[in-house]
Amino acid sequence: MDINQFLVLAIFTGTLAALILTNKRPSSIFAGTLLALLLSQQLSLSNIANNFTNQGLITLVLLLIVSTAVDKTSLVKRLGRTLIVANFKHSYWRLFGLTFVSSAFLNNTAVVASLIGPTKQNQYHPASRLLIPLSYAAILGGTVTLIGTSTNLIVDSFMREHGHAGFNFWDFTLYGLIAGLSCGLLMFLLSPMLPSIENKNRQYNSYFIEAKVEADSELIGKSVEQNHLRNLPDLFLVEVVRNGQLISPVNPGLVIQQNDKLIFSGDIQKVDNLSHIKGLALFAESNGLLRDNLTEVIISNRAQIIGKTLKSVGFRALFDAAVVAIRRDGETLSGKLGEIKLQSGDFLLLATGPDFVQRQNLTKNFFILSEKKVAKKLLNKQEWITLGGFILTIALAAASVVPLATGLLFFLAVLVATHVTSMNEVKRHLPLELIIVIVGALSLASALEGAGVITLLTNVLEPYMTSSSPFIALVIIYITTLLLTEVVTNNAAAALMFPFAYGLVESLGVPLMPFALAVAFAASASFISPYGYQTNLLVFSASNYKFKHFVKFGLPISICYSAIVLSLLKYTYQL
Incomplete structure (x- = not known):
C-alpha cells in the first residue's frame, strides 16, 4: 500500500468513525472530508467542483425544491384531517395507504412532517401506536419509484458518474411494491407491540385565533367530529360563538352552522x-391582508388602545392592519376576538397592509417584536397548476419522453412565473447540507477509486468471492449497507457503499444493476434505529x-423487507 492509498483510506476511516461515534452533522463531517482530500492533494478543486454539477444531484435538488411547492397545496392537509377514525384498522390502513402512495412521488420527509400533526392530535388512538407505522410507510413508499427517496437518486448519480445509463423511473417498482405491501401487512399484525404512551407537548406560545364559518363552508350541517376539527395540528377548538352566545366546552356532536365563530x-x-x-x-383573509409574513407586536403601557376592543377602536382603519391572533401570558382568553378588551402586554399577531409602516401612531401603541412566517393558501388556479404540473412532469419522465431534471427545471420556472413560489423561497429551501453530503461522498468515492483503494480491496476479496456465487457477494453488500444506514444515515450509507459494490462488480464480471439496487434498497431500510432515516x-x-x-417493532420488519x-x-x- 503506497502513501496515497494510506491517506485516502485514513480519510475514509475517519469519516466513517465520525459519522458513527460523534453527534456532528453529516454535512459538517463531509465538509471536513473535502478539506482533508484537498489538503492531502488526493483531489483538486476542479475535481470537487465537477461533482456539484452531477446530474443526479441536480435532479435531487430540483425535486426537493418542487416538493416544497407541492406541499403548499391543500390535498395532503385535507386528507390528513380525515385519516384517523374510531376504528383502529381503518385508521391504520388509511394512514398507511396515503403515506405509502404519497411517498412514492413526493419527498417522504415532507409527507411525514405534514401528517404528524393530525396523527398526534387524533382523539381516538394513542399517537405512539401510529407514528412509527407512519414513518415506516413513508420509507417503504419511497422505494417504489426513482424519485421516492434521495438514496435512489444518489445511487443513480453514481451509476451515471461511472458511465452507466442509470435507473429508469420504474426499476424499483416491482421490488418496492411487493416488499412495501408485505411489510405494511406485517406492521398491522404486529401493531399490538407498539407502546401506548402520552404525547410529548410541543413548546410554543399559544395564540387565540378566530375563524368565521361562511355561507359556502363545507363544515355547515356536520358535527365537530364529522368535520375532524379536533385533528388539526397544534390547533385546538376551544369555543364556538353563535348568535352572540358562547358555547364552551365544545361537544364533539355540536353541528356547525353558518356565521358561527370558531375560536381556536x-x-x-x-x-x-x-x-x-x-x-x-x-378576519385578515376576508380583508385581503393575510400574507406570508405576520408581524408580532406587544401593546405598550402607554398605548391609546388599552381598555378598548378591536371593534370599538376601528383597528383596521387606525393601523392598516388586521389582528390574526392574540396572546395574553398568564390568562386564558374567551369570547369573540373583536370584543376582547386589550391590555398592556398583550401580544398581537398582525396581517399588515402597505401603509402599516408609514403610520405615525405605531410607536405610541406597540413594540414591534418580529416577523413570523406562515404558509399562505394558494389560489384555486395555483393549486391546479401545481398539482397538474407535477403530475405531468412525473408522467413525462416515467414515459421517458422528457428527462426528469429537464422537466423539473421547466416546472420550477412555471411555479415561479405563477407566484406559487418565489426565487427567495427557492434560495431558502436550497438543501445545502444535503448537497455537501453528496458532493463530499462523491469526492471521497473518486479518491478511493483514483488512489487504487477499491482495486486493492477487490483483489484481496476476489479469491474468496470467485469460489462462491455472485448472490453471496450481493448479500454481503446489502447487509453491510443495511448496518451502515442504521448508524450513519441513509444518504451517507448509499454514498459510501456504492464504490465498493462497483469495484466488486468489476472484479466478478457480473451485472451492475442488481448490486446498485441492493445498495439503494438497503440504504433505505432503516427500521431498527430512530437515527438512520429522517422520517x-x-x-x-x-x-x-x-x-x-424501534428495535422491538422494527427488527421483524427489517428481516421481512430484506428477505423479500x-x-x-x-x-x-438469476444470481
Whole structure:
C-alpha cells in the first residue's frame, strides 16, 4: 500500500468513525472530508467542483425544491384531517395507504412532517401506536419509484458518474411494491407491540385565533367530529360563538352552522391548516391582508388602545392592519376576538397592509417584536397548476419522453412565473447540507477509486468471492449497507457503499444493476434505529418513544423487507 492509498483510506476511516461515534452533522463531517482530500492533494478543486454539477444531484435538488411547492397545496392537509377514525384498522390502513402512495412521488420527509400533526392530535388512538407505522410507510413508499427517496437518486448519480445509463423511473417498482405491501401487512399484525404512551407537548406560545364559518363552508350541517376539527395540528377548538352566545366546552356532536365563530388556541404558525378548510375564513383573509409574513407586536403601557376592543377602536382603519391572533401570558382568553378588551402586554399577531409602516401612531401603541412566517393558501388556479404540473412532469419522465431534471427545471420556472413560489423561497429551501453530503461522498468515492483503494480491496476479496456465487457477494453488500444506514444515515450509507459494490462488480464480471439496487434498497431500510432515516427522527422527536421501541417493532420488519428484496433480486437476475 503506497502513501496515497494510506491517506485516502485514513480519510475514509475517519469519516466513517465520525459519522458513527460523534453527534456532528453529516454535512459538517463531509465538509471536513473535502478539506482533508484537498489538503492531502488526493483531489483538486476542479475535481470537487465537477461533482456539484452531477446530474443526479441536480435532479435531487430540483425535486426537493418542487416538493416544497407541492406541499403548499391543500390535498395532503385535507386528507390528513380525515385519516384517523374510531376504528383502529381503518385508521391504520388509511394512514398507511396515503403515506405509502404519497411517498412514492413526493419527498417522504415532507409527507411525514405534514401528517404528524393530525396523527398526534387524533382523539381516538394513542399517537405512539401510529407514528412509527407512519414513518415506516413513508420509507417503504419511497422505494417504489426513482424519485421516492434521495438514496435512489444518489445511487443513480453514481451509476451515471461511472458511465452507466442509470435507473429508469420504474426499476424499483416491482421490488418496492411487493416488499412495501408485505411489510405494511406485517406492521398491522404486529401493531399490538407498539407502546401506548402520552404525547410529548410541543413548546410554543399559544395564540387565540378566530375563524368565521361562511355561507359556502363545507363544515355547515356536520358535527365537530364529522368535520375532524379536533385533528388539526397544534390547533385546538376551544369555543364556538353563535348568535352572540358562547358555547364552551365544545361537544364533539355540536353541528356547525353558518356565521358561527370558531375560536381556536394553539401554534399560530399552523394557521394555514385553517385556511385549507373551504369556507372557513380568518378576519385578515376576508380583508385581503393575510400574507406570508405576520408581524408580532406587544401593546405598550402607554398605548391609546388599552381598555378598548378591536371593534370599538376601528383597528383596521387606525393601523392598516388586521389582528390574526392574540396572546395574553398568564390568562386564558374567551369570547369573540373583536370584543376582547386589550391590555398592556398583550401580544398581537398582525396581517399588515402597505401603509402599516408609514403610520405615525405605531410607536405610541406597540413594540414591534418580529416577523413570523406562515404558509399562505394558494389560489384555486395555483393549486391546479401545481398539482397538474407535477403530475405531468412525473408522467413525462416515467414515459421517458422528457428527462426528469429537464422537466423539473421547466416546472420550477412555471411555479415561479405563477407566484406559487418565489426565487427567495427557492434560495431558502436550497438543501445545502444535503448537497455537501453528496458532493463530499462523491469526492471521497473518486479518491478511493483514483488512489487504487477499491482495486486493492477487490483483489484481496476476489479469491474468496470467485469460489462462491455472485448472490453471496450481493448479500454481503446489502447487509453491510443495511448496518451502515442504521448508524450513519441513509444518504451517507448509499454514498459510501456504492464504490465498493462497483469495484466488486468489476472484479466478478457480473451485472451492475442488481448490486446498485441492493445498495439503494438497503440504504433505505432503516427500521431498527430512530437515527438512520429522517422520517424516523421526526416521529421519534414528536413522541416519547425510546430506542427499544424501534428495535422491538422494527427488527421483524427489517428481516421481512430484506428477505423479500434479496429473494426478488436473486430470482430476477438469476444470481
